[in-house]
Amino acid sequence: MNPGSRFRLKRPWFHPRPGRWVVIRRLHRWAKRHFSDGGIAAHQKLSDAHLLALLLARLVFKYPYSSVWWSMLKADRTGLPSDTQASTRGVRLLDHLENIVCPAERCAEVIIDFMPLPICRPKRGKRCAFPGACWGHSTQGDVYGYKLHAWVSPTRQIMQYLIRPAHLHDTTVGYELNRRWPDFSGPKIIGDKGYCSLGFVFPPKTNTRFDTGWREDHHSKLRK
Numbered sequence: 001m002n003p004g005s006r007f008r009l010k011r012p013w014f015h016p017r018p019g020r021w022v023v024i025r026r027l028h029r030w031a032k033r034h035f036s037d038g039g040i041a042a043h044q045k046l047s048d049a050h051l052l053a054l055l056l057a058r059l060v061f062k063y064p065y066s067s068v069w070w071s072m073l074k075a076d077r078t079g080l081p082s083d084t085q086a087s088t089r090g091v092r093l094l095d096h097l098e099n100i101v102c103p104a105e106r107c108a109e110v111i112i113d114f115m116p117l118p119i120c121r122p123k124r125g126k127r128c129a130f131p132g133a134c135w136g137h138s139t140q141g142d143v144y145g146y147k148l149h150a151w152v153s154p155t156r157q158i159m160q161y162l163i164r165p166a167h168l169h170d171t172t173v174g175y176e177l178n179r180r181w182p183d184f185s186g187p188k189i190i191g192d193k194g195y196c197s198l199g200f201v202f203p204p205k206t207n208t209r210f211d212t213g214w215r216e217d218h219h220s221k222l223r224k
Contacts, residue, residue: 024054024057027053030053035049035096036049051081051086054086098160105184108185110151116138117146117147117148122143124144146164148163149161149164171196174189174197
């Protein structure tokens with residue numbers, strides 16, 4: 001008997017650099033608490049919890065390309081779905097995952113605004129082939145890329161955010177953010193004139209015929 005054998009660790013997750021499938025098992029145990037792990041449909045090969053564990057493990061090991069990561073998994077295990085099917089189901093589970101990781105907090109008011117995220121200079125926009133990037137307009141001028149739309153609390157805390165192509169209008173993404181409005185206890189959404197629509201508090205324009213809820217002495221200080 002090797003004298004050092006009794007000191008060996010019997011559990012592989014105590015190793016300082018756990019293997020790929022050890023990390024997946026740990027993520028699977030966490031995902032089973034929040035996602036379904038049974039009742040797989042006839043056209044599905046994995047449960048939601050198992051699929052999410054496989055997708056999150058790619059971020060742990062910092063693989064930039066999902067197709068390469070999925071090819072490595074299929075080389076080790078048989079019966080996995082294709083990369084396209086896994087990515088499509090992963091997008092559907094993303095909303096539920098965001099609600100778990102970033103739970104909503106009660107707030108009375110939030111400030112909504114956007115920030116341009118250009119991926120190249122405007123003169124190189126015609127040659128750029130980045131997926132989903134589009135031409136858009138902001139207060140700084142034309143931009144090629146995306147826009148970051150966010151809810152921010154009066155204490156400058158980001159409540160939620162979305163990254164969308166730059167050509168989408170402010171109110172279009174604003175209504176998408178409003179889907180979680182009840183989760184935040186129905187706060188007042190304070191925007192600028194770009195959010196000139198029902199459901200938002202914004203400074204009135206010269207031709208506005210109704211009360212927008214804007215109070216100059218209060219809301220203008222929040223947006224600064």
